[in-house]
Amino acid sequence: MGALAGLRxxxxxxxxxxxxxxxxxxxxxxxxxxxxxxxAASQRRLKELMPVEVVRANVEERKQYTYLEALGRLMTGIAxxxxxxxxxxxxxxxxxxxxxxxxxxxxxxxDPASPGFLNFCxxxxxxxxxxxxxxxxxxxxxxxxxxxxxxxxxxxxxxxxTSRKIQPIYSNWLLFxxxxxxxxxxxxxxxxxxxxxxxxxxxxx
Numbered sequence: 001m002g003a004l005a006g007l008r009x010x011x012x013x014x015x016x017x018x019x020x021x022x023x024x025x026x027x028x029x030x031x032x033x034x035x036x037x038x039x040a041a042s043q044r045r046l047k048e049l050m051p052v053e054v055v056r057a058n059v060e061e062r063k064q065y066t067y068l069e070a071l072g073r074l075m076t077g078i079a080x081x082x083x084x085x086x087x088x089x090x091x092x093x094x095x096x097x098x099x100x101x102x103x104x105x106x107x108x109x110x111d112p113a114s115p116g117f118l119n120f121c122x123x124x125x126x127x128x129x130x131x132x133x134x135x136x137x138x139x140x141x142x143x144x145x146x147x148x149x150x151x152x153x154x155x156x157x158x159x160x161x162t163s164r165k166i167q168p169i170y171s172n173w174l175l176f177x178x179x180x181x182x183x184x185x186x187x188x189x190x191x192x193x194x195x196x197x198x199x200x201x202x203x204x205x
Contacts, residue, residue, distance in 0.1 A: 023091070027091065027094065030078065030081070033074065033077075034074055034078060034098065036049075036050070037050070037070050037071060037074050037105075038074070038098065038101040038102060038105055039101065041071055041101075041104070041105035041108055041109065041116060042100075042101040042102075042104035042105045042108065043104075043108075044108040044114050044115050044116040045115070045116065046067050046070075046071070046105075046108070046109075046116050046118075047063075047067055047115065047116060048115070050066070050067060050070065052066050053066070064119050064122060064123055064125075065119065065123065065125040065126065065129070067109075067116075067118050067119075068109070068118045068119060068120065068126055068129040068130065068133070069125070069128075069129045071105060071109060071118070071129075071133065072129035072130060072131075072132035072133035072136070073129065073132050075102060075105075075132070075133055075136035075144070076132045076133070076135045076136040076139065078098065078102070078136075079135075079136040079137075079139035079140035079143075079144060080139050080140070081095065082095060082098060082099045082102060082140045082143045082144065083139060083140035083141070083142060083143050083144075099140075099143045099144075099147075102143070102144060103143070103144065103147060103148055103152075106133075106144065106148065106152060106156060107148070107149075107152045107155075109159075110152065110155035110156045110158070110159045111152070111155055112155070118159075120159045120160070120162050120163050121162040121163050121165045121166060123166075124166055124167075124168075124169070126163060126166060127163050127166040127168055127173070127176045127177055127180075128173070128176050130159070130160060130163045130176075130180060131175070131176035131177070131179040131180055134160060134179050134180045134182070134183035135179055135183075137156075137183050137186070137187075138179075138182065138183055138186060141186060145186070145187060153187070156187075157184065157187055157189045160180050160183060160184055160189075161184070161189075163177065163180055164177070164180075164192075170202070172203065174198065174199035174202050174203065175199050175203070177195050177199070178195050178196045178198075178199035178200070180195075181193070181195045181196050182196060
């Protein structure tokens with residue numbers, strides 16, 4: 001993508017001269033964070049191109065989780081921006097470009113035939129990051145759900161449903177499957193209200 005490469009980053013964020021410069025600075029940061037992930041994911045090459053960083057786990061273990069972790073957390077961060085604002089003007093055109101890439105990334109991540117198909121149900125960590133992806137869709141239902149083609153919508157629902165295999169830790173992790181169920185409800189799929197109620201009641205005591 002690199003669509004924001006021509007924007008000037010102010011030398012010191014604390015000495016920005018105007019709101020316009022401030023906006024350019026933040027858009028530049030958005031591009032720096034989002035471009036590597038969305039560009040690779042939208043081309044179905046996230047697993048091929050994204051490096052795996054390891055601290056206390058081995059590389060093969062991290063490979064099971066790191067790609068959904070990157071995609072889900074990025075998407076939930078940029079979703080409000082994708083959903084708001086016009087598509088005209090320089091920023092509007094950028095928003096449109098990123099929204100298209102985000103939808104292509106979802107298509108790749110949820111298509112079982114894609115080399116970029118991600119792990120939504122093996123191990124415990126995916127329940128966290130699929131919740132972040134679900135939250136992104138709840139924050140941007142038009143751009144990240146309604147504008148998906150029918151096949152991708154079905155694949156996304158199936159991916160979210162497979163995460164029910166994961167037993168969350170009895171902690172704030174109960175909110176993760178609850179978020180997934182809320183997203184499924186918004187999508188018009190069958191959802192489990194007990195998972196939502198259980199999370200609320202457990203954390204409200």
